[in-house]
Amino acid sequence: MSATTLVCCRSCSRAFMVRASEVVGPAVLVQPDPAPAVSACFRADLAQIGPMRIKVREALASETPPGEITVCGWVRTRRDAKGFSFVEINDGSCLRNLQAVVDHAVPGAEGIASVLTGASVAVEGRLVPSPAKGQRWELQATAFRLLGEADATFPLQKKGHTAEFLRSIPHLRARTNRIGSTLRVRSRLAMAVHEFFQARGFAYVHTPVITASDCEGAGELFRVTTLDLGAPPRGADGAVDWAADFFARQAFLTVSGQLEAETLACALGDVYTFGPTFRAENSQTSRHASEFWMIEPEMAFCDLAGDMDCAEALVKHLVRAALERCPEELEFFNAYVDKGLLERLRLVAERPFARITYGEAVALLQASGRAFEYPVAWGENLQSEHERWLTEEHFRGPVTVRDYPAAAKPFYMRQNDDGRTVAAMDVLVPGVGEIVGGSQREERPERLAAAMKAHGLDLESYRWYLDLRRYGTVPHAGFGLGFERMLMFVTGEANIRDVTAFPRTPGHA
């Protein structure tokens, strides 16, 4: 066990305990934990698969030939030569394929002419240095087995496909370089989210997916019911009798775990949620989904400045994690999806985010000389075009905007002393727009109750929320990071449907 020490994050001022070995100078090096070079293979039928199965990722990373091995995967392409064939195999463990050289005389190779793109195969053999360019190792086959054929109707070709076409085959598109890469990045960034918070002493909490509160946020909610929609029980006034429903009241899918996270932050200190969220809005854009994953930290004894520090540190941590642990995938995206991706991500990882107030943003926009479609005036919402100008043209990088007009924001945000703004902040990034939205929460009971009344809320149904201020109230703050939007930013994908394996959007489930 190495000694722990109290340090401050290099990006945010929050203190936390880390192992001494992780400390570099006055700051913390968050220890990169590269995806393992050796990945376990669990075999179902050794007799059928063959000896010592290893994954393509491991095979390609070999320093010395590992001896007799078996590689299982799906054929990406087959090229025939006189007396033997080249078969490129991908097993999803990494972006690259393993080239197998299959002599037509080896057992099982008789029918290799019918092995088309998409077929599943198991190839036994030895890794040998490849005499040709393009790969370090290749698999010299000693036995070949076709596990499952794929005929000419298999829709994926060696050529590039449009994202639109791939969306029409969600059950097969994960076998492509593009979708497979987004899913590998997604997996590793999910892990990095937990590392970030766990290293800082946050507790991972699970807030309910089903909620009885219908006013959590501005969003529209999906109803959860077991009533017969054709003939629901009705009261004397003809209205649906929700008391007869499963939860004895109306119930919905959550649009945010924030309010529950606040109660847990006011007990555990620093907490975060990471789970699915549902919005029933009929949003028809490239960056909205009806079901998406959101990361929502909530920190007790924290103000808006700490909130912004945490959000910036998290975004940077995830960008660095992607650069360090998914280099091949990011190279791929940089080459085929978004030419400027790597340069942009490296800048984001290094430079501090710009920070301005809403009022300063309005002034910048007004001074830009740009003719915007929507008016720029204090009190008006920042529109997409305004956010794009700020991040893509003016700052050319992420911007954190804070202190928004109170009238445009929810009841729970802390009122600033100027009487007209609240301690809210959004992190805007190029290409995606709003990736983080958060605030310091109103911890003063009278102010909160007044704001709830002003928003037309029933105080009685929020008694528990007011109790947090009634008993031991503390300054606290938090935010929501859209996980898919983060993935869009990191991969350069322009559509949220392409960073989600099975996207749910209006009209599609």
Added chain:
RNA sequence: UGCCUGGUAGCUCAGCGGUAGAGCAGGUGACUGUUAAUCACUUGGUCGCAGGUUCGAUCCCUGCCCAGGCAGCCA
């Protein structure tokens, strides 16, 4: 939900008021330590659906369906 663009072969697309084209994929053959292999030949389409205009519609018009982009709502 509003505005815009599109729907032609399995995929990516061209085309045109007069009876359908290419590349790739598939098939056959040749050639080859290939790597988006190459070369030759070849299979394959009621041109999104329904009406209308016309001697004749894949093309023009209307409606509908679907997809994409932008906007609003937000993560």
